[in-house]
Amino acid sequence: MRSICVFCGSSPGNRPEYVGLARDAGRLIAERQLTLIYGGGKVGLMGALADAALAAGGRVIGIIPQMLLEREVAHRGLTDLRIVSTLSERKFMMGVLSDAFLSLPGGIGTLDELFEAWSWAQLGLHKKPSGLLNFQGYYDHLVQFLDLTLSEGFQRPEHRAALQVGTEVGPLLDQLIAASQSTAPK
Template structure:
């Protein structure tokens, strides 16, 4: 695994444990020589992950739309900073540069990004691992809801299993490295599975 995309908030959140997790994940990526692909900001959890990667000798690559350069305060100390013309171009570039996708705590944008990456996996557009880093129980209620979608037969169990949930960044990265995609794309007819 060469690069991991990390989706996360442009704010620090309420609890100091979010910053601790960002620092831990950033250090771990650098130690394992896995590059960070992220939204390119120097603020919030986003900036903390990038700063931790850089502080430990790792490589951080940002991708930010031109319209957010000032609002999200683009990080100037990165190995590369790609400026895109739109959010769609940003997400596609981040996906193309990455071998896996992690969502740390964040807001609507973070949720939208990880759900899109997961949807692409479900549809067979890529075979890369997707996961939630469940810091301080941040994704507990979402995980319960996603299990409910399986119970209600809107999401298949094999597709639900494509979105890993872990509380420890090392465990999540270990699962990413050992990831073997087995789920068939959603478009396969039910009678064929």
């Protein structure tokens, strides 16, 4: 695995632990010599993630739609900042450039990105692993709901299992790396 796309909030959240988590994730991604692919913002968890990866010597590619660039939220200090026309184009490009996906705490945009990348795998459009970081129980209710979709027959076991859920960023990153290696073309 060479790159990982991280979805996370453009807000910092209400607790300082969220920013700390984003910084830890950025640092650990750089330490594992992975290229960070993310939404290109300088604010919230996105900015903390990118700044930490850069500070640890990592390569960071941001992908931002023109409309957000114009609102001056783009991170101008990245290794590579790519400007696209739409949010859909942003998600597509992040998917093309990434070998795996990791979702940290965030809001509706983060959930949109998580579900789109995960559904692409379900549809067979890629075999890239997805991880959900359930930091301090943030996603407990979502995980319960996803399990309900399985028990109620709206999701197959193999599709539910395709989303790996962890509570610590380091071990979850390692799981995604291992999963990426097992699905890589031989």
